[in-house]
Amino acid sequence: MRFLDFLILLDLFVTSYLLDHSRCIKDIFLALYNYKYTTSHVDFVVLFFIRQLVVLYLRNTVEQKEKIQKIRESIWRYYCLLFICGLAAIVKLLVFDFFGEKSECALWSTVSAVFFTISTTFIIRSLTSDGNENEESENYKLFKSIFNLHLKHWSSFRLPYFLLACECICFVYEPILFKKMNSDMFGDGPQNFSSCVHWQLLRLFTVILQATWEYYMGLAKLRATVDLRNSVYENILHQPISFFDQNPSGELSTLLSSNCGAIASYTPELIVSVARDVFWVVGNVIFLLSLSWQLTLTLLVSVPVISFVSAYFGNDKKTISEETVASDSRCSGITGEAFSGARTFRSMAAESNELRRYNFVNEEYYSIRSKDVRIDFTNEFFINFGWRLESWLIYGYGYFLRKYDQLDGQEFSTFVLYHYRSIYALTRLIKLYSEGMKTIGKSKKVLDILNSNPKARLHSGTEKPNVVGGITIEDVNFSYESNGRTIINNLNLSIAAGQTVALVGPSGHGKSTLVSLLQRFYAPMSGRILLDQTPIQNIDHKFYHSKVALVAQEPVLFSGTIRENILYGYDEGSEEDMMRVAQMANVHEFVSQMADGYDTVCGERGVRLSGGQKQRVAIARSLVRNPRVLILDEATSALDVESEALVQEALARCSQDMTVLVIAHRLSTVRNADKIAVIENGAVSAQGTHEELMEDREGTYFKLVTRQSNVI
């Protein structure tokens, strides 16, 4: 606000001084009486009062909080008034110049209007912003983070930036040589070809410079993209499992495949544009001013039109960019699901169903992107309109100056040529803003992931205790973030080392959730889980998972060979280790019949193996680290009788000295367990051996067993 007061006073002082100097104030009545547009200074008094009134009104209204909303809605009117003041001053300046009048007042009026417009824009925006303020500071923070990411790769960008700077210097120098060449070759004096050679040599040098920095810049951008992808992927891999529950895999793939590239390329592109185009524009404008300051001044007219349009659509670009990322990921989510479930849609003849699902999200994508196309079109239209306006003014005014012999014809054509060059550079500069907003829209999630530091959380446990295999679950409560419903409700259970314990109970009552807690996929809200005497969250991540292994109902194999799948995540595992567990898990039996043996490729998600084979490879994979606790989450429920027998046999052999926790729906498979715990409503409602539990005829276990026997 103080700065605005300073500007008001400065304007008052300078305008009064200049008007006094031109004797306009003293002879104001005489000046009014003898008013003539081409010579009178009275107009400057009027312009002075208009801009002072506008700015004083805005300044005072901003202090009255209740009027802020009104100002915000109608601010553009005040800018228009200031713009008209500036325009009137420019026209007057040119008219004065044409008629040979002194014109300091006109110059000051123009400068003052420009200053007032810029400063009121910033000051009033900062004072009248509320919700937008947060958005703006968020944009600023995101932009700063994008820039900091770029600084990490500074060493690879140093060379292209240096070459770019050399090219920029050539750009500024080129018009000077061009002007010289023009007058040497086509001027009135004797013709001289050497300046043309200099000019062409400089152009050739510029071309070489440009090609070189573009090559190195391309490589540097690629490196930055690849490194960013690696960091984001690393951070995604270390996220808690709840992160994967909330973020569809399609969205995460889009982040890696397209957003990282856009973010890594944005800052270098911004620097290139700013460096090259600012140099270009400034150099050209100086050159244009030297050719004809009067014509150059007319170029100012289109600047507010173009800046306003660009700023107006900038924020929309950011929102659309965010929506596009989300929509893109919905599309990839649907296709990803369809491709991985190809057997499902084929077996149900549901191709048209899948197509309909995809069409739906694709249409949604169309409607979001069409908003973007509309904005681009409007933006482009107004920018081009602004440039046309400039051209018309230049040609009209140029014709006028030429007619009255105030402009040389050759200079005019040079002016037009360099004006076009400036337009290209200015258009690129103007587009930077909306491009920046687009990138900010794409960057939010990527930067959130990068800043979340999930590695520290995952590796917070450091202990590596001597593990015997006892598990104690004490007063554990848990609910998923997504719905907040209590799933595990004050659950207590103790499992002695070497015991086989089965978890049974009605569907949806929390058995698998308990396994997820034991696997540290989620942390309990309260209570604790101990492995022997150590709380599991204090144990080192890698160590814990080497001691507590899981075989899931539908294990996921990766697209490598059987050997790679068995030794997955166990870099120190040897061929002997692999063979030992392969024998134990009945894997060797079928692998020895395969042409490529352990080098047989499993295919994506293990599609080239049967269900039973996949399950046995998964068991071998779990056993290779010599775990003390084996968790079997319905490991055989998806298998046919023969495969189940093979897997059961493998499990029985492997788990002899281990603590085994089994979730089973087929109760016949857990009859011989040392202990059976019935899980109901997230708590243990009964526990004991099969015989003990069967004694309670009203109990859930008895009912479940009876129901299954009846079904059989």
Ligand SMILES: Nc1ncnc2c1ncn2[C@@H]1O[C@H](COP(=O)(O)OP(=O)(O)OP(=O)(O)O)[C@@H](O)[C@H]1O
């Ligand atoms: N990732 C998740 N996010 C939110 N809710 C979940 C999630 N996984 C499971 N649930 C909910 O938690 C409850 C318990 O599910 P859980 O899979 O633990 O049951 P279960 O006893 O293993 O069932 P089943 O025997 O059918 O496998 C269910 O109501 C389920 O909807």
